[in-house]
Amino acid sequence: xxxxNGLTLLLIYQLAxxxxxRALQWPIPGPVLGxxxxxxxxxxxxxxxxxxxxxxxxxxxxxxxxxxxxxxxMMVHFNYxxxxxLPIVVALVLGTVVTMMISAAIMQGASQLFSSGLRNxx
Amino acid sequence: MxxxxxxxxxxxxxxxxxxxxxxxxxxxxxxxxxxxxxANRNPLLNPVVTAIAVLITFLQVTDISxxxxxxxxxxxxxxxxxxxxxxAVPLYQQCAKIKExxxxxxxxxxxxAIVGAGSSVGIAWLLGASRxxxxxxxxxxxxxxxxxxxxxxxxxxxxxxxxxxxATGIIGAVIGTTLFRxxxxxxxxxxxxxxGIAAHGIGxxxxxxxxxxxxxxxxxxxxxxxxxxxVMLPWFLHATGVR
Numbered sequence: 001x002x003x004x005n006g007l008t009l010l011l012i013y014q015l016a017x018x019x020x021x022r023a024l025q026w027p028i029p030g031p032v033l034g035x036x037x038x039x040x041x042x043x044x045x046x047x048x049x050x051x052x053x054x055x056x057x058x059x060x061x062x063x064x065x066x067x068x069x070x071x072x073x074m075m076v077h078f079n080y081x082x083x084x085x086l087p088i089v090v091a092l093v094l095g096t097v098v099t100m101m102i103s104a105a106i107m108q109g110a111s112q113l114f115s116s117g118l119r120n121x122x
Numbered sequence: 123m124x125x126x127x128x129x130x131x132x133x134x135x136x137x138x139x140x141x142x143x144x145x146x147x148x149x150x151x152x153x154x155x156x157x158x159x160x161a162n163r164n165p166l167l168n169p170v171v172t173a174i175a176v177l178i179t180f181l182q183v184t185d186i187s188x189x190x191x192x193x194x195x196x197x198x199x200x201x202x203x204x205x206x207x208x209x210a211v212p213l214y215q216q217c218a219k220i221k222e223x224x225x226x227x228x229x230x231x232x233x234x235a236i237v238g239a240g241s242s243v244g245i246a247w248l249l250g251a252s253r254x255x256x257x258x259x260x261x262x263x264x265x266x267x268x269x270x271x272x273x274x275x276x277x278x279x280x281x282x283x284x285x286x287x288x289a290t291g292i293i294g295a296v297i298g299t300t301l302f303r304x305x306x307x308x309x310x311x312x313x314x315x316x317x318g319i320a321a322h323g324i325g326x327x328x329x330x331x332x333x334x335x336x337x338x339x340x341x342x343x344x345x346x347x348x349x350x351x352x353v354m355l356p357w358f359l360h361a362t363g364v365r
Contacts, residue, residue, distance in 0.1 A: 010204040017207070027275070028352040029268045031206035035345055038210035043217070056208030059201060060341075064170045064291075064327035065151045066202045069195035070266050071174040071288035073281055075181065076188050080282065087249035091259050092286065095242035096293045096320050097301065099263055103234035104307055104316035110226030111312065 006055025013038045137186050143194020150176040163331060165296045170288065170324060202267050205323070206348075209341045216338035223311060231343065234319035235350040236358060238263035243364055258282045260359060261351060262290040265322040268348040272355050287322065294321020295328035314339025319347045 017034025020026070026033070038052070074081070081088060124132070136142050154172030161167045181191055192199070213220070220227065242259040251259075258278035261269035266287050273283035294317060302313045310333050317325040318340035326344050330337030 007204065010207045013207045013210075014203050027356065028349055029206075029271050031203045031267060032345065032349050032352070034203075034207040035210045035213075036349075038207055039213055042210060042214040052208075053211060055204075056211040059205045059208045060212070060327075060330065062151075062155075062327075063205055063330075064168070064295075064324050065148075065173075066198055066205055067170055067266060067288050067291060067324055068147055068151055068173045068177070069192060069199040070284040071170060071292075072177045072181070072191065072195070073188060074174065074285045074288075075178050077282050077285055081285075084251050084255050087246045087251035088255060088259070088286070090249055091242045091245040091251070092262065092289050093293055094245055095238070095259075095262065096290050097297065098241045099234065099238040100294060100298065100301055100316045100320035101305065102237045103230055103319045104302065104305060104312055106233055107226055107230040107312045107315045108307060108309065110229045111223060111309070114223075114225055 002051045002054045003058060005051035006053070009052050010034075010038075010055055010059075013041075137184065138190055138193075140194035140197075142186075143191040144197055145194070146177060146180060146191075147173070147195045147198050150174075150180070165299060165328065168292050168295050168324070168328070170292055170295075174288075202265070202323075206265065206267065206345070209345050212334075212338040212341050213345070216335065216342070219311065219335070220339070220342060227315065227343075227346075230315055231319065231346050231350050232354070234316075234343075235263075235347050235354055238319060238347075239351065239355055239358060240362070243359070247364075254279060255282075256364065257359070259286055260355060260364075262286045263294075263320050263322060264348050264351045265344055268352055272352055276356055276359055288324065291321045291324025294325040298325060298328060299332065310335040311339045314341075315343040318343025318345075322348075 013034040014031050016037055017032065018030030020033050021028055021030050150173040151169060153176060154169030157172055158167045158169045181188065239260045242262050243256050246256045246259050257276050258273055260276060260278065261272040261283060264272060264287065266284055269283050269287045270280040273280045298317050298321065307313055314329050314336040317329045322344045326337060326340040329340035
């Protein structure tokens with residue numbers, strides 16, 4: 001029963017998110033607002049929503065499965081991808097490497113900067 | 123005994139039924155996952171890659187269209203929404219660690235979202251990709267449902283974006299751990315944030331397999347960068363004259 005309650009709760013928050021972004025005309029997707037709302041609820045209730053734990057662990061443990069149907073969509077775009085394969089492949093690979101390295105470097109640098117700043121205050 | 127006519131009508135049923143699309147999706151993924159575990163979780167054998175390859179081969183051989191396959195697969199695709207909401211749980215569990223590093227996190231997220239879009243659009247532009255391709259590539263590091271929304275808003279092809287997003291996630295999941303080793307990064311939070319920004323949910327799935335802390339930071343970064351990108355990308359592309 002816990003799993004079912006948890007899944008229902010996740011859907012309710014997603015629905016609330018979808019309604020919220022439409023009502024407020026925010027440019028963000030509904031599930032992202034739903035996540036923020038659930039996060040706030042967990043903060044207020046100090047995490048005492050155990051049914052959500054069960055459902056979210058189940059969903060997140062195979063998160064990558066959920067991307068498979070969209071990935072298979074590649075077959076519809078074979079011709080398009082074949083026509084522009086070079087810029088697409090280079091942008092995907094190089095773009096991902098660059099994004100990952102720069103993000104890691106900034107996070108590392110900023111963490112050191114702020115933690116050493118704190119130590120100096122001591 | 124079944125006659126040829128019975129077999130033909132059975133095939134007509136199977137090739138049109140959502141049940142087939144859903145079942146083969148789960149079967150292909152479980153084949154991919156077994157292979158991955160069998161190979162000691164070698165990132166090169168990411169279960170998503172195997173599953174997609176198996177499914178495309180199956181659909182080509184049986185001559186089933188993507189549209190009728192998706193009739194069944196949509197039930198799996200739909201779960202991306204609740205799964206995004208579910209990210210609130212690991213986020214809450216790692217709350218204390220996140221609070222400690224809030225400022226570096228915000229700085230990284232804002233710059234990472236811009237680097238993610240800027241690098242891919244820039245490279246595609248330099249190599250002479252069409253405008254449509256450039257715009258479809260822009261949200262490639264953002265999780266699928268959000269990326270498709272952004273793509274539509276800025277004038278890309280949402281379904282092409284979905285494919286590029288999945289490809290990006292796979293690339294990130296495959297190269298991530300090696301890249302961090304080369305950069306000599308040992309901090310799980312730094313690894314997780316970089317993974318989540320660059321490779322969204324597929325990277326996050328990989329991160330959770332490496333370490334729970336890395337996974338939580340990756341999930342957080344994925345969620346917040348989706349948020350940041352949805353707000354900033356249309357504006358950023360307009361300001362840089364891409365659109």
